[in-house]
Amino acid sequence: xxxxxxxxxxxxxxxxxxxxxxxxxxxxxxxxxxxxxxxxxxxxxxxxxxxxxxxxxxxxxxxxxxxxxxxxxxxxxxxxxxxxxxxxxxxxxxxxxxxxxxxxxxxxxxxxxxxxxxxxxxxxxxxxxxxxxxxxxxxxxxxxxxxxxxxxxxxxxxxxxxxx
Numbered sequence: 569x570x571x572x573x574x575x576x577x578x579x580x581x582x583x584x585x586x587x588x589x590x591x592x593x594x595x596x597x598x599x600x601x602x603x604x605x606x607x608x609x610x611x612x613x614x615x616x617x618x619x620x621x622x623x624x625x626x627x628x629x630x631x632x633x634x635x636x637x638x639x640x641x642x643x644x645x646x647x648x649x650x651x652x653x654x655x656x657x658x659x660x661x662x663x664x665x666x667x668x669x670x671x672x673x674x675x676x677x678x679x680x681x682x683x684x685x686x687x688x689x690x691x692x693x694x695x696x697x698x699x700x701x702x703x704x705x706x707x708x709x710x711x712x713x714x715x716x717x718x719x720x721x722x723x724x725x726x727x728x729x730x731x732x
Contacts, residue, residue: 577603581612593619610640618649621656629653644670644677651683660691678715685722689729698726 569579584599597619603612617632633650636643647666654663667687670680681700688697701723708716 575602575605577606577609577612581609581615584612584615588615588618591622593622608635608639610636610643610646613639614643614646614649617646617653621649621653626653626657630657644674648680648683651687655683655687655690658690660687663687664691678712682715682718682722685719689722689726694726694730697722698730701726 569576570583573579580599580603584596584603587593587596587599597616600612600616600619603609604616613632613636617629617636620626620629620632630650630653633646633653636646637650640646647670651663651666651670654660654666664687667680667684670677671684674680681704685697685700688694688700701719704711704715704719705723708719711719
């Protein structure tokens with residue numbers, strides 16, 4: 569599709585999403601920007617917001633994510649990314665509202681659960697976080713590899729914080 573129409577919004581968004589998942593931030597940024605040339609669409613704004621968050625450009629990330637939500641207020645990826653940004657900026661109560669909403673709507677989503685654990689650690693609700701981590705590690709044979717890679721450092725951080 570991109571050979572036929574290089575500025576095709578949806579094709580650029582899809583390829584940008586792949587690049588973002590692979591951590592290729594510069595390529596993802598370029599593709600999301602191309603997607604937005606013809607229309608400032610919610611998915612591309614959210615993707616670009618995620619890129620900005622990972623690059624540490626928090627103000628730009630928040631502006632893009634909030635614009636994406638103004639176009640599509642129920643987009644889970646955008647809400648999740650905004651919650652991650654709010655945790656990073658210390659706006660824990662706002663992040664909690666979003667994460668509670670997401671985990672209620674999709675309790676099986678491991679990404680939402682990992683973010684919830686990070687939020688609990690930042691809120692110093694360490695025992696609650698430890699219970700969730702322990703339950704997950706009790707079923708570690710059934711967890712996706714990516715979840716384990718994320719969970720183990722959280723468990724180590726919890727262990728360290730609880731030992732103080």
